[in-house]
Amino acid sequence: MQIINLKEAINNGVSAAGLIYVNSEPQIRPGRKDYVLGDLMCKGHIVQFRSWEDDVLEILKEHGKGIYLAKTIGQEYKSLNYINIRSLDLYVGDAVTEEDFQDRIPSGELEENWTDILGQLQERGLSDVCVQLINDVLNDPELDGRFFTEGAAVKHHDNQIGGLWNHSSKMLRILLALLDNNQELLPAIDLMTFSIVAHDIGKVFEYDALSMSEHWYANHRVRGIEFLVKYRERIFESYSEEFYRQVQAVIAGHHGEYGDRPTTVAAVIVHYIDSLESQTTELLREQEASPQSKFISPGFGYLESIYPDKLRGD
């Protein structure tokens, strides 16, 4: 049984039959007739689905997230494309697993980027004490290696296996550029580097293999701060209480205006780096996923692609 290619199946009027992966709990929406609304994932690509069929609604209400056998038709409403599920059955085989629907960044590539950026930061003065601390924290048994495999998001930027590690690595590259531009930041290189490594570490607890975990509502800022408590004495000893509190402030404030108000300069800078990295990645992903050269971005409305069709090489 084939996995439905969502990029094709979402086009208006296209019928498809095969396997789909509902990667988060669908919602029931009231309407003239109640309908169910949710997301499908295929190779990191997320599309919206809807269904007005009573039995589809019942099956999804009972089983939620998972792999299903479906018949679909692509539809368009007010220039928004979505997949209409016409019929649905639970998939009971084991030949296809959730991983077949997820995208991944090869771990060798991630490891190479990580070693490279840490090496460059060491050339700017990142201390051995900090590198050791980073290694110990990321390999802490409680994380079970998941910093290296979890996504950076469920729906948005870097929602693929290895996405969290990738996002953190790309942020360190932006930090490197800032350290070269604003040398007055150099004395804070350990704090800035460690804070970036730790800023989203709580996503290991907020997410569970690219979907929301059971306790998602205690968000990754809260969970990250909680996790790091076990390193408090060590950080007090190798640095100071000041260093530890500054890291806490970065984790708490790194969402800027979308979370707790940042209370330190480091928190604001990490917020800017985080936004620049995640927004750029997200925008390019939206551009890539868009069937037309013009697409709607939630923040700014219609945007024309950097590479309109006529300039595309393929």
Ligand SMILES: [Fe+2]
């Ligand atoms: Fe975050």
Ligand SMILES: [Fe+2]
């Ligand atoms: Fe982040």
